[in-house]
């Protein structure tokens with residue numbers, strides 16, 4: 001139990017300039033009152049994302065000072081605005097949820113098409129608005145997705161990064177215009193690369209046939225555990241030549257670039273067969289240059305996705321619930337669990353220092369499960 005009352009204080013880990021987080025104490029009575037359509041959640045676990053590390057180490061880029069960190073969150077609803085009872089009867093105090101961190105206007109052309117990640121007035125919790133590393137947090141009820149009892153709250157904090165991959169995989173297959181292909185190249189074996197493999201597997205792709213390129217030994221091992229057989233070390237592999245060799249001389253149908261650098265972009269484009277699709281869903285820290293004639297001459301497609309569509313969260317939760325995405329595998333991704341007050345030292349700094357050792361560090365915000 002978190003047991004916060006109106007008279008108590010809660011803690012929040014906030015952005016506080018370059019390489020600095022602040023542990024703030026907030027009176028519960030000073031929290032903004034619940035607005036129509038909102039619920040108050042006690043977050044249980046909140047994951048640290050590569051983008052959080054980028055903000056901390058190189059920022060502030062998008063983050064707003066004195067805003068609470070964390071967009072990969074799960075938790076339990078503590079309170080609901082009266083309007084929520086009729087609009088979302090499945091959300092009550094005690095409901096266990098994964099919280100979708102995008103706050104959208106709900107009215108633009110993309111929102112009306114149920115793609116809040118493409119909202120013209122997009123903002124994201126944990127960067128621009130208060131996020132999950134806060135012991136009590138008001139969030140929009142329509143961004144709370146109930147969890148079946150057998151999905152634990154720690155695994156539920158991984159719904160967010162898996163949804164990034166889920167959306168990327170859907171976009172790649174849609175662009176490629178194929179229901180099913182194993183002629184797939186995944187660049188990178190970090191959390192998003194590995195999540196992409198899990199989503200491909202859930203879609204029925206035979207991971208024994210796909211090609212994966214990664215650098216980090218421990219992370220590469222995760223790809224092998226999932227059933228990957230064609231795994232190559234990026235420092236020695238001629239990616240395009242290997243892709244041609246593997247995929248009937250023509251190369252890959254779809255490339256997922258979970259690294260997002262000039263060299264992975266070049267490799268990815270070169271490894272594609274004609275009319276193939278390159279999926280861009282990672283954050284590039286430098287501009288890339290390329291020969292645009294390659295895209296025209298070979299009829300290539302480049303598709304970009306940010307975050308996820310509204311339906312990706314419940315789709316990922318369903319895939320976890322019915323075993324298409326293995327919860328046992330997901331559990332193994334969690335390489336660190338750190339109490340809230342130690343989020344900076346034990347979480348962000350640890351990920352910078354010992355990157356090779358980790359897949360995902362979770363911050364324990366409230367002790368709930």
Ligand SMILES: [Zn+2]
Nearest residue numbers: 105108111119
């Ligand atoms: Zn919108």
